[in-house]
Amino acid sequence: MIRHSVIFSLKHAKGSAEEQSFLRDAKILATIPGVEKFEQLNQVSPKNDYAFGFSMEFADQAAYTVYNDHPLHVAFVRDRWVPEVGKFLEIDYTPIA
């Protein structure tokens, strides 16, 4: 299992219609084959300045690659992520046996 997550902030104002649109439209990512346990999260720790997180799980690297290369993911990154996200950090976890 690979848990892929990204912690990020948007360029949009907190609580704005643009923010809500981004989060709503990002749910398309959950429809890509192989995506499990898709979550949208508020980042609430005062110890960093990111505002949101997305998290999902893949059974293996093959499923992760299918996601990365999927046209829906490629289009979302190009059309929404790049123009609307201010800062982000990708984190990928595997369980310690």
Place this chain on the structure above:
Amino acid sequence: MIRHSVIFSLKHAKGSAEEQSFLRDAKILATIPGVEKFEQLNQVSPKNDYAFGFSMEFADQAAYTVYNDHPLHVAFVRDRWVPEVGKFLEIDYTPIA
């Protein structure tokens, strides 16, 4: 629900006995009342240079506070975390409704 996590790297060499000792002894945190779904994780994305993650969930802020103030947590941070961890970032998530 609050998902508390920390992404970090150790000062110890990768695969060292000291690294294994740290990870093993950190499991004491899972015994603190209110800690749910405690996980130890390898960070495998090449897009950041952290090596590990811990993740746990609390039912609410009260349970989180019990954990933070618990003598086992306070002692672990003082005796192991501060001297052995090189860099870290705390992330706290709550679900977006």
